[in-house]
Amino acid sequence: MTPTEKDRDILALTLWGEARGESFAGQVAVACVIRNRVNDGKDRSWWGEGYAGVCLKPYQFSCWNKNDPNYPYLSGAKEIPPTQFAQAQRAADLVISGAEPDITNGATHYYATTMPKPPAWAKDATQTFRLGHHIFFKDVP
Template identity: 95%
Template sequence: MAPTEKDRDILGRTLWGEARGEGFAGQVAVACVIRNRVNDGKDRSWWGEGYADVCLKPYQFSCWNKNDPNYPYLSGAKEIPPTQFAQAQRAADLVISGAEADITNGATHYYATTMPKPPAWIKDATQTFRLGNHIFFKDVP
């Protein structure tokens, strides 16, 4: 399924909401996680079909939760600062096109170390990468 303009927009918004404080490399890393979910090799994946579907899957990316402070920006009620959004869109474009290699080594999950405690799912998962305040994992049960 070829990515659409909606996929590009939703992925860019997700990267801004999830990783704007992690710089360009952090946004690329989060985009790689999303691409790994999109390309999981399964028909009718649990994650969803395509970038927008994966990003908007309930409770997978907290920035899309209606009670999250990022949500008014992502939904369009408030404007995302244009230069910040341009950077997130650039990261989205590079990952969607395949121009950026998977720096996360196959991660399908990550969490921010700024959370009060690590999520329970990391117990049996394989850590693949760490960048800034994000730790990345694969083989999550």
């Protein structure tokens, strides 16, 4: 499936919502997780179809939860600072095009180190990478 402009926009919004305080490389890493889910080959009902489907799958990326403080920005109720969003768009473009390699080593999950405790799924998963405030994992049961 060829990514659409909607896929790119939703991916960029997700990167801003999930990793706006991270470096460009940190946003690329989150985008790689999403690309790994898009390309995983699992039943699409699990991950979602395409970039937009994966990003918007309920409860997968907290920035899209209606009670998340980022949601008003993602829904358009509040404005995202243009320079911040431009960085997220650039990361989205480079990851979708394949110009950026997978720096996460196949991760399909991550969590922020700012969480009070690691999520239960991380206990039996394989850590692949750490960057900024995110730890990345694959082989999540």
